[in-house]
Amino acid sequence: MSEVVAGYYPYVMVGLLLLIGFHGMAVKRNYMKKIIGLTIFQTAIYLLFIQGAAKSGATIPVRSTEFGTAAANYINPLPQVIVLTAIVVGVAITGVALSLMLQIHRRYGSLDEEVILKQVGEEA
Amino acid sequence: MTSRYDSIFLDRVARAIVPVVQIFAFYVITHGHYSPGGGFQGGVILAASIILLRISTGEESFERFPRQAGIGLAGVGALLFALLGFLPLLFGGAFLEYGMAIPGMDPVTLRYWGIFFAELFIGFLVWGALVAIYDALTTGGVD
Amino acid sequence: MRILAVVLMALLGGALAWGAQGLPPRGDPGSPASSHEGVSVHYIENAYAESRTPNMVTAVLADYRGFDTFGEAVVVVTAAVACLLILLRSGAPAGGASTGAGGGAPGRRKEPS
Numbered sequence: 001m002s003e004v005v006a007g008y009y010p011y012v013m014v015g016l017l018l019l020i021g022f023h024g025m026a027v028k029r030n031y032m033k034k035i036i037g038l039t040i041f042q043t044a045i046y047l048l049f050i051q052g053a054a055k056s057g058a059t060i061p062v063r064s065t066e067f068g069t070a071a072a073n074y075i076n077p078l079p080q081v082i083v084l085t086a087i088v089v090g091v092a093i094t095g096v097a098l099s100l101m102l103q104i105h106r107r108y109g110s111l112d113e114e115v116i117l118k119q120v121g122e123e124a
Numbered sequence: 125m126t127s128r129y130d131s132i133f134l135d136r137v138a139r140a141i142v143p144v145v146q147i148f149a150f151y152v153i154t155h156g157h158y159s160p161g162g163g164f165q166g167g168v169i170l171a172a173s174i175i176l177l178r179i180s181t182g183e184e185s186f187e188r189f190p191r192q193a194g195i196g197l198a199g200v201g202a203l204l205f206a207l208l209g210f211l212p213l214l215f216g217g218a219f220l221e222y223g224m225a226i227p228g229m230d231p232v233t234l235r236y237w238g239i240f241f242a243e244l245f246i247g248f249l250v251w252g253a254l255v256a257i258y259d260a261l262t263t264g265g266v267d
Numbered sequence: 268m269r270i271l272a273v274v275l276m277a278l279l280g281g282a283l284a285w286g287a288q289g290l291p292p293r294g295d296p297g298s299p300a301s302s303h304e305g306v307s308v309h310y311i312e313n314a315y316a317e318s319r320t321p322n323m324v325t326a327v328l329a330d331y332r333g334f335d336t337f338g339e340a341v342v343v344v345t346a347a348v349a350c351l352l353i354l355l356r357s358g359a360p361a362g363g364a365s366t367g368a369g370g371g372a373p374g375r376r377k378e379p380s
Contacts, residue, residue, distance in 0.1 A: 003292075004292075006292075006293070007292025007293050007294070007295075008287065008290075008292060008293070009293070010293050011283075011287040011290060015280065015283045015284065015287070018279070018283065019276055019279065019280055022275075022276055022279060023272070023276060026276075027269060027272045051293055052291075052298075052300055053300075053301075054293055054294045055294060055295075055296045055301055056294035056295075056296065057296075058296070061311065061322070061323040061324055062321050062322050062323070063314070063315050063321040063322075063323065064321070069311070069312045069315070069316075070312075071302075071307070071308040071311045071312055072296055074311050074323065076300060076301045076307050076311075077307075077310060077311065077324045077327050078300075078306065078307055078310070078327060079300070080324050081324055081327050081328045081332060084324070084328065085328075085335070085336065085339045088339070088343060089339060089342055089343065089346075092342070092343045092346035092347065093346060095346060095347070095350050096346050096349050096350050096353070099349075099350045099353045099354050100353060102354060103353055103354060
């Protein structure tokens with residue numbers, strides 16, 4: 001039982017963060033809270049990738065002379081590369097989402113979803 | 125959001141630490157070979173130093189780092205990275221295959237310096253892009 | 268609307284719990300991602316010999332997977348340009364023109380009553 005808990009606790013953590021992010025995006029009415037839910041969702045995905053790179057008893061993937069070149073001594077560098085790229089792309093996406101939200105606020109005067117949808121329905 | 129945060133303490137401290145932060149950022153970029161770091165991390169630290177300058181000193185920072193310089197820096201970084209990738213094509217290699225960029229040199233040394241210049245150009249690119257996003261959000265885009 | 272969202276969240280939680288059973292436990296050195304001979308093991312063992320770079324993450328990012336990094340750089344520049352274009356205001360020099368002196372913003376502006 002303790003091996004199951006020790007081996008699978010990261011997936012429980014990632015699942016909880018995914019559900020919190022999904023709740024923020026789907027249930028909340030304010031657009032700023034939806035964007036924050038998106039950011040929490042992205043963070044959960046980064047953690048999922050990083051957990052897949054761990055190896056028990058291994059060190060960081062910078063080659064040092066005392067560990068040689070055996071592959072079992074260094075953790076997997078490939079998921080770290082994809083998460084590094086994904087974090088910077090996530091910041092850029094958050095910037096575009098915030099600029100869209102700013103333009104919506106200039107146009108409709110509110111950030112509440114139901115108020116904006118009612119105004120769109122009146123204009124159509 | 126478009127005016128500075130008016131505090132003399134923040135102004136003085138920010139002027140003192142922004143050069144130190146930028147030197148540390150260039151250290152992180154150039155030591156990407158030997159320690160965790162590289163282009164993306166250093167670029168984000170550089171953008172954070174410019175944003176701190178915008179928050180603390182307001183209008184004066186637009187004389188030191190103009191409004192159009194952000195997106196220009198990002199474009200120049202992307203162009204240089206693309207040119208670095210096209211250089212091996214002239215001498216029979218593949219795109220971004222640094223080992224065949226200059227005929228006659230040792231491929232191991234060429235890959236070492238190719239990785240170094242790629243990280244440097246990525247650092248400039250991320251710096252410019254994040255400062256451009258911040259400037260667009262707070263001052264309403266360029267004309 | 269909220270009931271639908273809560274039901275969807277319960278379904279998503281159930282699907283994640285069912286899918287996580289097939290994933291390898293944390294820290295397993297024999298997992299398929301960590302012991303693939305062609306990719307991960309090759310990069311760890313040959314990064315220093317082929318490019319004299321001790322940091323394997325930088326060698327993979329800029330050398331072995333350089334094309335993906337180039338595509339990501341183009342994505343970041345495109346996002347910055349898109350952000351500038353969405354917030355374009357013609358005629359207004361700097362920000363703070365909230366009294367409508369800038370003009371030219373797309374769409375109607377709310378008239379102060």
